[in-house]
Amino acid sequence: MTGARAAAIAMPDELQGNGHGSANAFAELRSLLVGPEREQLADIRRRLDDPDRLVEDLGRVLPEAIHLRSKDRKLRLALHPIVEESIRVSVQRDPRMLADALHPVIGSAVRKAVASALQNMMLSLNQMVEQSVSLRSFRWRLEAWRTGKPFGEILLLRSLLYRVEQVFLIHRKTGLLLLHREASAVVVKDADLVSGMLTAIQDFVRDSFGAAENAELETVQVGEFSVWIQHGPQATLAAVVRGAAPRELQQVLQDTLWRIALDRAADLEGFHGDASPFAACAADLDACLLGKAAPSAKQSSVLLWMVPVLVLLALGAWLFFSIRDQRRWDHYVRDLRQQPGIVVTSAEKHGGQYQVSGLRDPLAADGAALLALNAIPRDRVRFHWEPYFSTQPQFAAVREFETRRIALERQALYFPFDQSRITPEQLTVIGSVAAEMRDLLRRAASTGKTIRIEVLGHTDDTGAEQHNKVLAQTRADRVAAALAADGVPAAQLSSQSAGTGEALGPGTPEDEGAVRRSVTFRVVGGS
Amino acid sequence: MLGLQKKVCMAGAFAVGKTSLVRRYVESIFDERYQTTVGVKIDKKMVEVDGQPLTLVLWDLAGEDDLAQLRASHLRGAAGFILVVDGCRGRTLETALSLERRITHETGAVPFVLALNKSDLAPEWEISDAAIDPLLRRGWTCTRTSAKDGSGVEAMFAGLARKMLEAQE
Numbered sequence: 001m002t003g004a005r006a007a008a009i010a011m012p013d014e015l016q017g018n019g020h021g022s023a024n025a026f027a028e029l030r031s032l033l034v035g036p037e038r039e040q041l042a043d044i045r046r047r048l049d050d051p052d053r054l055v056e057d058l059g060r061v062l063p064e065a066i067h068l069r070s071k072d073r074k075l076r077l078a079l080h081p082i083v084e085e086s087i088r089v090s091v092q093r094d095p096r097m098l099a100d101a102l103h104p105v106i107g108s109a110v111r112k113a114v115a116s117a118l119q120n121m122m123l124s125l126n127q128m129v130e131q132s133v134s135l136r137s138f139r140w141r142l143e144a145w146r147t148g149k150p151f152g153e154i155l156l157l158r159s160l161l162y163r164v165e166q167v168f169l170i171h172r173k174t175g176l177l178l179l180h181r182e183a184s185a186v187v188v189k190d191a192d193l194v195s196g197m198l199t200a201i202q203d204f205v206r207d208s209f210g211a212a213e214n215a216e217l218e219t220v221q222v223g224e225f226s227v228w229i230q231h232g233p234q235a236t237l238a239a240v241v242r243g244a245a246p247r248e249l250q251q252v253l254q255d256t257l258w259r260i261a262l263d264r265a266a267d268l269e270g271f272h273g274d275a276s277p278f279a280a281c282a283a284d285l286d287a288c289l290l291g292k293a294a295p296s297a298k299q300s301s302v303l304l305w306m307v308p309v310l311v312l313l314a315l316g317a318w319l320f321f322s323i324r325d326q327r328r329w330d331h332y333v334r335d336l337r338q339q340p341g342i343v344v345t346s347a348e349k350h351g352g353q354y355q356v357s358g359l360r361d362p363l364a365a366d367g368a369a370l371l372a373l374n375a376i377p378r379d380r381v382r383f384h385w386e387p388y389f390s391t392q393p394q395f396a397a398v399r400e401f402e403t404r405r406i407a408l409e410r411q412a413l414y415f416p417f418d419q420s421r422i423t424p425e426q427l428t429v430i431g432s433v434a435a436e437m438r439d440l441l442r443r444a445a446s447t448g449k450t451i452r453i454e455v456l457g458h459t460d461d462t463g464a465e466q467h468n469k470v471l472a473q474t475r476a477d478r479v480a481a482a483l484a485a486d487g488v489p490a491a492q493l494s495s496q497s498a499g500t501g502e503a504l505g506p507g508t509p510e511d512e513g514a515v516r517r518s519v520t521f522r523v524v525g526g527s
Numbered sequence: 528m529l530g531l532q533k534k535v536c537m538a539g540a541f542a543v544g545k546t547s548l549v550r551r552y553v554e555s556i557f558d559e560r561y562q563t564t565v566g567v568k569i570d571k572k573m574v575e576v577d578g579q580p581l582t583l584v585l586w587d588l589a590g591e592d593d594l595a596q597l598r599a600s601h602l603r604g605a606a607g608f609i610l611v612v613d614g615c616r617g618r619t620l621e622t623a624l625s626l627e628r629r630i631t632h633e634t635g636a637v638p639f640v641l642a643l644n645k646s647d648l649a650p651e652w653e654i655s656d657a658a659i660d661p662l663l664r665r666g667w668t669c670t671r672t673s674a675k676d677g678s679g680v681e682a683m684f685a686g687l688a689r690k691m692l693e694a695q696e
Contacts, residue, residue: 197557
C-alpha cells in the first residue's frame with residue numbers, strides 16, 4: 001500500500017513535462033480509478049478525527065465487546081481498579097444509594113449474625129458467672145497463663161465432657177466429601193456416604209419445612225451424639241460430637257471453615273470431584289477434634305516451677321511446725337494429767353490459743369511451770385482452774401501438818417506482871433505444847449522437810465524498854481528450856497524476844513496487857 | 528485418601544429395579560427406608576477407567592410417580608445420571624424420557640446412561656429396538672442390564688464413568 005501510494009505521487013512529476021493536458025487527464029484517471037476509495041478514506045478519516053462520531057461508534061460496540069470478553073481475565077483485571085474507584089466515588093457522593101442496594105443482602109446477614117451472637121452470649125452468661133468465681137476457673141486461668149493459650153480455649157478443653165469425634169469438610173453443591181478427619185479410636189463408616197447423606201438430609205429438611213433458601217440446618221441431635229454444621233458458600237463443615245459441647249465450639253468450626261474458604265477459594269470454585277488439594281486442610285480439621293486430652297505443656301520456665309516448689313516448701317514447713325507443736329502440746333497435757341492434785345477436763349486449741357480447763361488443788365504443781373519444760377510459750381495457754389481438795393495422801397499430810405502448825409502458832413503461855421517464872425499450871429500447858437511440837441517435827445521429817453520452831457517472848461508496853469526486852473528474852477528462854485526438858489530437840493528450838501507490842505496471841509481478852517505478857521511459837525521453814 | 532469422586536443421580540419410575548441394581552453391585556451403608564423418608568439414599572460405586580480409580584457417589588432418588596416429585600436440590604452438582612427403565616414395562620421409558628428433560632434442566636448437559644433393566648426377563652420384553660433407535664441416534668447410551676444375573680451392570684457404570692471423565696476434560 002505504501003509502495004502504491006509512492007508510485008501515485010511520483011507519477012505526476014514524471015508526467016509534468018508533457019503539459020497540463022496530460023495532468024488533467026491523469027487527475028481524471030485517478031478519480032475514475034480510486035475516486036470511491038478516496039471518498040471512503042476521507043469519510044473514515046473524518047469519523048476518526050471527529051471525537052463525537054468516534055464515541056458514538058465505540059458506544060455501539062462496547063457492550064457487545066465486553067460481553068464477548070467477559071470470561072477474559074485480562075479484561076477483568078483491567079476493569080477491576082476502575083470499578084473499585086467508581087464504587088468509592090459513588091459512596092463518597094451518596095452512600096445511601098449503595099446502602100439501599102446492599103440492604104437486602106446485608107440486612108439479612110447482619111440480623112442472622114446479631115441473633116447468633118446474642119444467643120451465644122445468653123448461653124454463655126450463666127456458664128461464665130459460674131466459672132468466673134469457682135476454684136476450677138482459677139485453676140484454668142492458671143493453666144491458660146502457664147501454657148500461653150487463651151482462657152477460652154482452656155475453658156473449651158476442660159469445662160464440659162465432650163469429644164469431637166469426626167469432622168467432615170463437604171463440597172456444598174455436590175455433597176461430595178472433600179476431607180474427613182476422625183479422632184483416634186473412632187470407628188468410621190464410609191465417610192463419603194455419610195457426607196452425601198448429610199447433604200441430602202439438609203436438603204430434605206429445607207425442602208420439607210419450606211425454610212428460606214439461606215436458612216440452614218445447624219445441628220442434628222441423636223442421643224448422645226450431635227452433628228454441628230457450619231455452612232459456607234462453597235463448603236460445609238460438619239462435626240460429630242459426643243456429649244455436650246460448649247457453644248464456643250461453633251465459633252471454632254466457623255473460624256476453621258472461613259479460613260479454608262479463604263485459603264482454598266480457587267480449589268472450591270473449580271471442584272470437579274478431585275479432593276486431593278484439600279488434604280492440605282488436615283491440620284485445620286484436626287484442630288477441631290477438640291475435647292480429647294490436651295497435650296502437656298511443652299515449655300515451662302524455671303520461674304513457673306518455682307511457684308509450686310515454694311508452695312510445697314512452705315506447706316512442708318507449716319506441716320513440720322504444726323506437727324511439732326501438736327506433739328509438744330500432747331506431751332504437756334499428758335504430763336499435766338499425771339500431776340497429783342490436777343484433773344484436766346478439757347485441753348483444746350482455738351485459733352492458735354490453747355485452753356485448759358479442770359480442777360486443781362491449791363497445793364498441786366503450777367500448770368504454767370510445766371509449760372516451760374515443754375517449750376510452750378506461756379502466753380499461748382489460758383487456764384481455767386476450779387479449786388478442789390485432792391484426797392491424795394501427800395496432800396492430806398501437807399494439809400494435816402498445816403492444820404497442826406496453825407494450831408501450835410495459836411498457843412500462848414501467859415505470865416503475871418513483870419514475872420518470868422513458869423508456874424505449875426503452865427508446866428501442864430507446856431507438856432501439851434511439847435507433845436504438839438514433837439508431833440509437828442515428826443510430820444515434817446516424814447515429808448522430808450526441815451523445820452525450826454521459834455519461841456517468842458513478849459511483854460506489855462509498861463516499864464522501860466530495856467527491862468522489857470530482857471524480861472521477854474527470859475520468858476522465851478525459860479519456856480524453851482522447859483520444852484527441851486519435855487523432849488523437844490533443842491537444836492530445833494530457838495528463843496528470842498519479840499519486843500513489846502509484837503504479835504499477840506489470838507482472842508480479844510479484856511486485859512490487853514495480860515495477853516501481851518506471853519510466850520508464843522512460830523514455825524519457820526518447811527512450807 | 529480420597530480419590531476422584533463424582534456425584535451421580537439415579538432416577539427412574541417405581542419398581543424399575545433401581546434399588547436392586549444398587550443393592551448387589553455397589554457399597555451401601557444406609558437402609559432402603561431412607562428413600563421413603565428422606566427421598567434419597569446415598570451409595571457408592573468404585574470403578575476404574577483406564578487404570579484411574581473413580582468413586583461414583585450414587586444418589587438413588589425415590590421412584591418417580593405423580594406424588595413424589597424429584598427434588599431439584601438432590602440433582603444439584605450431579606456430574607452425571609443414570610435413568611433406569613423396566614424393559615418389561617414400556618411406560619417406564621416414557622417416564623425416563625421426561626426425567627431426562629427435567630434433570631438436564633437442573634444440571635445442564637451432563638453425561639448420562641439409560642439402563643434397560645430386567646434384561647433377564649427376555650420373553651416379557653416390551654421395549655422394542657424401534658423405540659430405542661431414536662434415542663441412540665440422539666447420541667444416548669443405552670445399556671441392557673440385569674440386576675438378577677448382573678449382566679451389563681458393571682459396563683453401565685464404567686461407561687458412565689468414562690463419559691464423565693471425558694466431559695471433564
